[in-house]
Amino acid sequence: MSSLPERKKYILSIDQGTTSSRAILFTKQGEIKSVGQHEHEQIFPKAGWVEHNPLEIWENVRKSVGEALSRAEVNHHEIAAVGITNQRETTVVWDKNTGEPVYNAIVWQDTRTQKICDELGGEAGPGKYHDITGLNLATYFSGPKIKWILDNVEGAREKAEAGDLLFGNTDTWVLWNLTGGKDGGVHATDVTNASRTLLMNIRTLEWDENIAADMGIPMSMLPQIRSSSEVYGEGRQTGLLAGTPIAGILGDQQAATFGQACFEKGMAKNTYGTGNFMLMNTGNEPVISENGLLTTVAYKIGDADPVYALEGSVAVSGSLIQWLRDNLRMIDHASESEELATSVEDSGGAYVVPAFSGLFAPHWRPDARGVIVGLTRYVNRAHIVRAALEATAFQTREVLDAMNADADAAGTKVHLEELRVDGGMTANEFLMQFQADLLGVPVIRPKVIETTALGAAYAAGIAVGFWEGEQDVIDNWAEDKRWEPSMDKEEVERQYRLWKKAVSKTLDWVDEDVDHE
Template sequence: MTDQKYILSIDQGTTSTRAIIFDHAGQIVSSGQQEHEQIFPKSGWVEHDPLEIWRNTRAVVADALQQAEINRHQLAAVGITNQRETAVVWDKNTGEPVYNAIVWQDTRTQKICDRLGGDEGADKYKERVGLPLATYFSGPKIAWILENVEGARERAEQGELLFGNTDAWLVWNMTGGTDGGVHVTDVTNASRTMLMNIDTLDWNEEIAADMGVPMSMLPQIKSSSEVYGYGRKQGLLIDTPIAGILGDQQAATFGQACFEIGMGKNTYGTGNFMLVNTGEDLVRSENGLLTTVAYKIGENKQVYALEGSVAVTGSLVQWIRDNLGLIKDAPEIEDLATQVDDNGGLFVVPAFSGLFAPHWRSDARGVMVGMTRFHNKNHIARAVLEATAFQSREVLDAAIADAASEGVELTELKVDGGMVKNETLMQFQADILGVPVVRPKVIETTALGAAYAAGIAVGYWDGEQDVIDNWAEDKRWEPQMDEETRDRYMRLWRKAVERTLDWVDDDTEALFG
């Protein structure tokens, strides 16, 4: 055993929880991973078991430490990154969740959003929080739990219940739980609740009151890089500083070293998330994007970003695998797609949870259009991959339109996440964007970003320059498609998107819930 120190990053994602240990060069030393159950009680409902997530977190930390052959004494700090808008409400006296975690993809809160918007509509709170009223965000999910779980509102009003995205749930448990657990979140997670003032970075009491959320439920808002507390209940990490929290997409932005205005990244995971750094000044979107906090390092001023969120990309491949049985393993999708030269006029728009950015249409549902007897599973596979690229192009177009007044121009796109291993997808992404797509050597940039935030807080790394110095390019895809072909593809894609709209109505609600 050496005296070398490492950083542990816990990446609590939508489908799994991972623990990854990084060295000072930002390289992966070891990792552990466990999937958790995806719970679908009704159409449009998506839940996770918070206790399963906590159990899995302890297990993957143990796996990573064992694989690296180190113990907690060789960890300088722990960083946490997480699925952001997934809401957990639990009893602070027992540590028991009052209901399953309601996942960011869940659409059950549409009527609550409609009620809150009233005559003012979806933009009622946007000036204050940077977000439209949508089922995506945490606030309405808390409201649903308090309105639908027996006794929850009374317990909340008595100060017995706590709320957090999964970062707050893990930190509270890791730092003691019912025995003095620290109830905190960071600015990036708080900016996804619809409850935080985007300019002053504090909770908005008026909006919380509109949603019926007692202020006592909300965690204290901290920066993304500081010591929040020390491991206690998690014996493997006892006395280890918990020193970094970043929502998953902001963590990837940080890990990709997107520190200059105009730098952007796209993460390919369960969904796709493109963030473009807009600096210390707020840029309010006029084109369907979100204004969000990118990161805040200690006492430094916060940095903002424009974000385009696409609900279904990697999870579309999972659906092809699990629901349709066209493939046995996710990588097989590329093998099928490469059997044909193009999609043959078949387009898949995966509006499983409605359409997120830049459309924000909760009434949309998924479609497969252009089908003829000519098409086979290879065309479907290719259309599935291309759907990810088309949706990302829509988001990039919106970001460019919003940032044009700031003189921001995207000349290349940094990419990360599991799907960037798919070379067919990456080439088509470059083709349909018309700009180079660049993959880093370490594609686990979400976990890496949280590690950097934690390491900077304890002096393991000096600051952003160390992140820049560690970043290295692995592969670059240059556009090969001519502009006329690109425009024709996008026109057909937009026509396919139109077919998804206005599907959810009173009849679908009555028949299918």
């Protein structure tokens, strides 16, 4: 590792998320120096459709970087490297000659590609590419979204076949723009983001030409696949970061796993954000799930072997509380949810299953829709808010059960001893305690809960010698609070049984008549 000049005091992390873009400056100790943040518009053209404006995202990234630097009174000469983390699967297709997107970004939650997925699966069904990619055919992933854009945007297919269009998840879009855009921008992604497209072979870490051909996606559109920790290029377009190496990319959930120092087989983290996402490190060999989980690349540091993970992706958790606030007006602020939830002894027999985008892991049922069940005249607003918070913990329990079953089947006998947690919802102590009760293991929140941005910072810093390697990440990680299980086990299992009953009521809702609406 080359030694860095002493003036290089910080790593800048760009966190391009589902609801906002943030820039966070981190010190060598992994502590936050300053933050810039801007929300972008959530666009809902039709039921089940979710879009973002890629130009707005790029503008917000630039503004957030400027704010983070000015608040810290820091310039790019003091920044050793930039790391990028991002909402995964959200798909951008743009013209490489103009830098203009041909359509809005289609967000990971969007369900418009269900018919494409059904057609691609054919008689083989959703598992057609499972053994190659570690993923089932689902609306969640990028590949079918690219196909939708090429099939539905006038002139897009012709431009793609002429080699004029580029695809990327938002990490690639930000990297391309940072490094010059139409004037020589680097068109690359890392293994973690590539593993979320349905287009990458999970073992060779290369694009699968046959799957791309099935989806009608020209190979010229796809970014180069690189490791998660290496210098991809230098900042050019924004003067704020001129000459600064862009040296780390990790999809948001993998970044959180890295920031939580989950480097040993069997270690797991859960991030509570718009959705919630649990990843368990399975080591250097991919474990192909038979229980509804995704096999994903956790990280790859430079030339080192890749590390894999099993992932349980839950589409709706924090966004359920936003829905209670914005759509039902049950609360004015998300922070009120804990006080309301603890104002009642239990959920009054009510259960909320937020299958707004169908059910993700471990069910993968696009035909499901959200339900509130168990309603009586006794149930009030507080019960429903409590049931909504409990839904996040129940969904996580379903994922853990699937992880344990997969680990047993693979002969790895990896069972969770503790769950490291991060994300905005970890501020809700009621939820964290209920989560510990349901899982039967301690739930631990670190001192720096911005582990997604921190993970990308670590990947970038390791690439340029700012940090030596994983041991520095382990040394910087510090526990803030832990919640020990305390609920009676029989009561836990009773509630979990009723939750599963509630889930069964969400299924088979969408058919051709409902879809037509």
